[in-house]
Amino acid sequence: MSEQAIMTExxxxxxxxxxxxxxxxxxxxxxxxxxGLNEDVINYIVDVKDEDDWVRxxxxxxxxxxxxxxxxxxxxxxDLENIDFDVIRYxxxxxxxxxRSWDDVPDEVKETFERLGIPEQERKFLAGVEAQFDSEAxxxxxxxxxxxxxxxxxxxxxxxxxxxxxxxKFFGKxxxxxxxxxxxxxxxxxxxxSFIYVPPGVKVSQPLQAYFRINAENFGQxxxxxxxxxxxxxxxxxxxxxxxxxxxxxxxxxxxxxxALKNAxxxxxxxxxxSNNVFNLVTKRAIAEEGAEVxxxxxxxxxxxxxxxxxxxxNGEGARGEVLSIALANDGQHQDTGAKxxxxxxxxxxxxxxxxxxxxxxxxTYRGQVHIPDHLKNCKNNTECDAxxxxxxxxxxxxxxxxxxxxxxxxxxxxxxxKVSAEQxxxxxxxxxxxxxxxxxxxxxxxxxLVKYFPMEYSVELKRLIDLEMEGSVG
Amino acid sequence: xxxxxxxxxGLFDQFIASHSGENAWIEKRRKAAWNQFHELPMPRxxxxxxxxxxxxxxxxxxxxxxxxxxxxxIGKVVERxxxxxxxxxxxxxxxxxxxxxxxxxxxxxxKGVVFESFDQxxxxxxxxxxxxxxxxxxxxxxxxxxxxxxxxxxxxxxVYVPKxxxxxxxxxVYHWATKENVAVFPHTLIIAEEGASVxxxxVxxxxxxxxxxxxxxxxxxYAEANAQVMRKCVQNWNQSxxxxxxxxxxxxxxxxxxxxxxxxxxxxxxxxxxxxxxxxGSHATLYSLTVAQGDQEFDQRTYQSHDAPNAVSDLLYKNAxxxxxxxxxxxxxxxxxxxxxxxxYQTNRNLLLxxxxxANSLPxxxxxxxxxxxxxxxxxxxLDPDExxxxxxxxxxxxxxQQLMVxxxxxxxxxxxxxxxxxxxVRELVQSKFHL
Numbered sequence: 001m002s003e004q005a006i007m008t009e010x011x012x013x014x015x016x017x018x019x020x021x022x023x024x025x026x027x028x029x030x031x032x033x034x035x036g037l038n039e040d041v042i043n044y045i046v047d048v049k050d051e052d053d054w055v056r057x058x059x060x061x062x063x064x065x066x067x068x069x070x071x072x073x074x075x076x077x078x079d080l081e082n083i084d085f086d087v088i089r090y091x092x093x094x095x096x097x098x099x100r101s102w103d104d105v106p107d108e109v110k111e112t113f114e115r116l117g118i119p120e121q122e123r124k125f126l127a128g129v130e131a132q133f134d135s136e137a138x139x140x141x142x143x144x145x146x147x148x149x150x151x152x153x154x155x156x157x158x159x160x161x162x163x164x165x166x167x168x169k170f171f172g173k174x175x176x177x178x179x180x181x182x183x184x185x186x187x188x189x190x191x192x193x194s195f196i197y198v199p200p201g202v203k204v205s206q207p208l209q210a211y212f213r214i215n216a217e218n219f220g221q222x223x224x225x226x227x228x229x230x231x232x233x234x235x236x237x238x239x240x241x242x243x244x245x246x247x248x249x250x251x252x253x254x255x256x257x258x259x260a261l262k263n264a265x266x267x268x269x270x271x272x273x274x275s276n277n278v279f280n281l282v283t284k285r286a287i288a289e290e291g292a293e294v295x296x297x298x299x300x301x302x303x304x305x306x307x308x309x310x311x312x313x314x315n316g317e318g319a320r321g322e323v324l325s326i327a328l329a330n331d332g333q334h335q336d337t338g339a340k341x342x343x344x345x346x347x348x349x350x351x352x353x354x355x356x357x358x359x360x361x362x363x364x365t366y367r368g369q370v371h372i373p374d375h376l377k378n379c380k381n382n383t384e385c386d387a388x389x390x391x392x393x394x395x396x397x398x399x400x401x402x403x404x405x406x407x408x409x410x411x412x413x414x415x416x417x418x419k420v421s422a423e424q425x426x427x428x429x430x431x432x433x434x435x436x437x438x439x440x441x442x443x444x445x446x447x448x449x450l451v452k453y454f455p456m457e458y459s460v461e462l463k464r465l466i467d468l469e470m471e472g473s474v475g
Numbered sequence: 476x477x478x479x480x481x482x483x484x485g486l487f488d489q490f491i492a493s494h495s496g497e498n499a500w501i502e503k504r505r506k507a508a509w510n511q512f513h514e515l516p517m518p519r520x521x522x523x524x525x526x527x528x529x530x531x532x533x534x535x536x537x538x539x540x541x542x543x544x545x546x547x548x549i550g551k552v553v554e555r556x557x558x559x560x561x562x563x564x565x566x567x568x569x570x571x572x573x574x575x576x577x578x579x580x581x582x583x584x585x586k587g588v589v590f591e592s593f594d595q596x597x598x599x600x601x602x603x604x605x606x607x608x609x610x611x612x613x614x615x616x617x618x619x620x621x622x623x624x625x626x627x628x629x630x631x632x633x634v635y636v637p638k639x640x641x642x643x644x645x646x647x648v649y650h651w652a653t654k655e656n657v658a659v660f661p662h663t664l665i666i667a668e669e670g671a672s673v674x675x676x677x678v679x680x681x682x683x684x685x686x687x688x689x690x691x692x693x694x695x696x697y698a699e700a701n702a703q704v705m706r707k708c709v710q711n712w713n714q715s716x717x718x719x720x721x722x723x724x725x726x727x728x729x730x731x732x733x734x735x736x737x738x739x740x741x742x743x744x745x746x747x748x749x750x751x752x753x754x755x756g757s758h759a760t761l762y763s764l765t766v767a768q769g770d771q772e773f774d775q776r777t778y779q780s781h782d783a784p785n786a787v788s789d790l791l792y793k794n795a796x797x798x799x800x801x802x803x804x805x806x807x808x809x810x811x812x813x814x815x816x817x818x819x820y821q822t823n824r825n826l827l828l829x830x831x832x833x834a835n836s837l838p839x840x841x842x843x844x845x846x847x848x849x850x851x852x853x854x855x856x857x858l859d860p861d862e863x864x865x866x867x868x869x870x871x872x873x874x875x876x877q878q879l880m881v882x883x884x885x886x887x888x889x890x891x892x893x894x895x896x897x898x899x900x901v902r903e904l905v906q907s908k909f910h911l
Contacts, residue, residue, distance in 0.1 A: 074521070074522070074523055075523045374831055374833065387842070389842065389844075392812075392815070392844065392845050393812065393843070393845075395841075396840070396841075397839070397842065398839055398851070399839045400837065400838060400839070401837045402834075402835065402837070402853055402855065403836075404825070404827065404834050404836075405830065405831065405832060405834070407857075408857060409827070409856075410855065410857070411854065412852070412853070413836070413851075413854070414850070414851075414852045415850060415852070416849070417847060419846050419847075
């Protein structure tokens with residue numbers, strides 16, 4: 001794409017929209033592990049990143065697990081069989097050290113993120129930003145006062161090198177390599193992602209943000225995020241993701257581990273807007289110790305297939321877990337999302353609220369697991385799933401799994417499916433709104449009681465994305 | 476009838492030879508089913524349709540077809556086949572043999588109503604049954620056991636009600652297991668022609684309180700346009716029995732079916748119930764009530780398939796769990812692309828009466844039409860401690876108070892039996908599980 005073309009296109013892109021991420025740059029990668037997956041690729045990654053032997057062994061072992069495990073198609077969609085692991089590039093980067101200053105970021109990477117508005121957002125309201133371009137973080141910066149308080153916010157590559165004593169203690173402990181095939185794949189080839197540590201009692205009031213970008217075709221992004229909130233610490237983390245629309249499928253398979261120690265609070269917000277060719281297969285799980293609180297806010301708007309079930313292991317007495325999830329599936333998309341709540345201590349409570357919207361031939365699926373074993377007392381779970389179907393050919397599924405034993409434990413699960421009420425639409429159209437506008441308003445109303453929990457910037461962005469997805473869906 | 480272990484090819488050959496009076500199409504279906512039974516692997520815990528179920532640890536050859544029970548035994552089982560004294564007609568089977576029959580009134584027989592044992596019916600009405608018998612495909616995980624039933628079944632009630640005929644009193648079918656290690660294969664087939672109405676009750680019981688037994692039962696209901704079919708099952712095998720029951724119902728235009736299952740017995744019981752809303756305006760209700768105690772495991776899988784628009788299905792499965800018992804409820808509502816204006820509900824309520832009990836719930840929805848009302852709900856919890864306290868404060872013993880509350884929990888389902896005598900008998904059966 002020529003410089004001129006970019007400029008003119010940029011001028012027309014004035015608002016946030018789904019097409020915003022649809023551009024890519026020809027980039028000369030300094031490091032390229034080649035195509036396909038084998039031990040040589042792993043060794044290449046380890047050598048390039050100059051990692052210790054334990055990491056090499058960890059990765060090689062994970063590769064074994066990955067090769068051994070079957071695709072989970074006995075319960076999941078057969079679309080997974082369309083992933084060809086042999087044509088994917090597993091590691092691509094321009095360098096190993098992220099820049100601390102925006103000026104030092106390579107031009108095409110800088111332009112990428114400027115078009116996506118990253119530095120602006122940082123100036124506006126963020127405490128820190130990390131931007132990942134293909135395999136490695138290209139930019140990472142945090143406000144100085146936080147640094148003084150001992151907060152660590154770096155790429156995982158850097159975290160592994162600079163803070164091995166914390167990193168290693170928690171790494172792979174929440175999501176073990178053999179958790180599932182894609183967690184194993186990530187464990188074998190992981191690169192990038194964030195590493196955050198918030199020391200005891202430190203409350204990070206502004207959100208930390210990471211931005212993930214896939215630039216290259218046939219590329220697999222495998223970031224690994226590890227966030228630790230020490231006793232009484234608090235933080236909010238937000239991530240966004242985009243990729244250009246290539247002809248061929250792209251794979252994104254992340255592993256995100258959160259550790260909330262005693263009385264800590266973590267809020268993790270995702271707005272996933274991958275292009276429609278990305279297989280987004282992500283494992284996300286948190287451990288919440290005594291009195292801790294973990295909240296996942298998960299919005300899935302992009303991708304071809306997303307399979308993501310953020311979980312909380314409620315490990316300490318009084319821990320709380322929450323998943324608020326919004327999924328929007330348009331033509332050619334399957335949003336297979338949900339939540340897992342594993343109760344492992346008395347008086348723990350969990351809450352899952354999931355709202356999905358299927359447009360056109362889009363398909364949304366809720367899959368959940370709630371587990372309360374027999375030695376526990378007074379655990380509670382509440383699950384609500386609401387699905388909205390816009391067109392006659394839209395599709396929705398709900399597959400919860402609930403196991404309860406023990407004393408004084410209770411769960412309730414409810415799900416409903418509805419369509420936009422014809423009367424509401426009629427009422428609004430009568431007052432001069434077009435059918436499309438009325439539909440958008442109605443859909444926004446459907447998700448509104450969830451969106452109000454989001455930080456303002458995100459709820460605004462989400463509403464706009466919904467408006468755009470709704471365009472042309474009526475009729 | 477041949478005797479011998481049920482996994483044995485020789486036994487099947489003898490079975491076919493001894494049923495040479497059957498139509499050729501039945502023999503063909505039996506042979507295909509026998510092959511299928513052998514080809515299908517034993518279900519494993521990893522199979523999605525067996526999620527949460529414990530491992531199936533038995534050998535088919537541990538169970539056998541046995542000889543006809545003696546006269547004393549027959550006397551006992553007939554005497555105890557007394558759930559309803561006013562039944563219009565009654566069939567009593569023991570160890571797969573028809574041992575007693577109270578036939579239909581001449582009036583109903585002349586109207587063309589059929590209520591006969593499986594082997595009589597296929598001999599006499601083979602042509603009529605061809606489009607119904609062994610036709611409904613099982614798809615909820617127990618295909619292997621359904622195939623076994625198809626291959627070896629020769630007992631159970633066959634009911635046919637011609638167009639417009641109303642059979643107002645219940646037809647009772649009793650199935651007994653009387654010998655150690657016996658395998659029984661009851662097959663129930665109910666066909667209600669246009670505008671017909673019928674009410675059938677199946678009761679499954681063991682004579683001996685702890686002789687091991689194996690049961691693979693199957694039941695099919697066909698409700699034609701405007702027909703009304705009620706079918707109730709009381710499963711009260713002893714707690715050494717392994718039982719599988721696979722029921723399938725198809726409802727045509729404006730037809731109404733109501734199925735009700737009371738599950739009390741067996742060491743482990745798997746109950747699959749699939750209903751197909753085949754034509755517009757069909758209406759199906761599925762009720763179930765389960766009391767699990769000791770180490771019992773009740774595994775229930777349901778499927779409400781909405782193939783046509785404007786149909787209604789409503790499911791309510793209630794489980795009470797005592798001791799170390801386990802229950803699994805896995806339900807699915809599937810709404811096809813063109814099944815607009817579907818109204819489908821699915822509710823599972825689990826009442827945990829012991830901290831060691833284990834309730835699993837997998838309520839599912841698969842919806843491909845947009846103008847539908849569908850919902851499902853699952854709750855698991857304990858008796859309300861305030862209510863319990865209230866009753867205990869008024870001098871009611873804790874166990875009795877619990878029992879009252881559990882009965883309150885169950886009454887919602889029991890009252891659907893709409894016959895006082897049967898209601899009381901079922902209440903008594905449920906009560907007997909609460910040994911004070």
